[in-house]
Amino acid sequence: MPTTRIIDRPARIVEIVWAYAATPDDFDRINDEIKRFSEELGGSFDVLVDMRTVKAFKPELQAKLVEHQKAIKLYGMKRAAVVTAGSIARLQLNRTAKQSEHTTETQWDDYAEALAFLKL
Template sequence: MSTAKILDRKAKIIEIVWDARAKPEDFDRVTKEVQTFSQELGGSFDVIVDMRTVKAFMPESQGKLVEHQKALKDFGMKRAAVIVSGAIAKMQLKRTAKEALHSTESHWESYEEALLFLKNNL
């Protein structure tokens, strides 16, 4: 199941873990959760996104990913560090980020490196 939580209140980092079988309703639910967390963090935050199990999102979910990325920007997201291992998922992310006009996304192969990037570049 896809999940979202506040990972680090002090550094204002929200963690999203996407399930390989994420459905459109999962994107809607996680987006609403992030909106709530954003308000708790004062409307400005970074996000670490764990997509290590995702090879590719289902076609019906790809449009929701664009909506999700736009919404997070509107909620105050500054940067996204995405852990992704699949080549197809990485290509999808690049395309959806372009569609969402989202240029603050970086891709990582290691969760630890992605988190260190967010914490060291406050």
């Protein structure tokens, strides 16, 4: 099951850990939680997205992923550092980022490096 939490309040970093078995309801729940976290963090935050266990989202979730990316931008996301383990996930993310006009996403192979980038 996907999870989200604030991992660094001073740096205003929210973490999302996705799972391949994510459902449309999971996207809605994560969006609601991020909206609440945004309010707690003053309306501006960065996101560390952990997709190391996701090769790609199921095709029926593509539209939900685009909606999710648009929503969290509206909630105040400034940058996203996405940790992936495969090229298929990266291709999918590149496609959905274009559809959601999300231009501040970077992709990483290493979780620690992605987190360090967001703390700069």
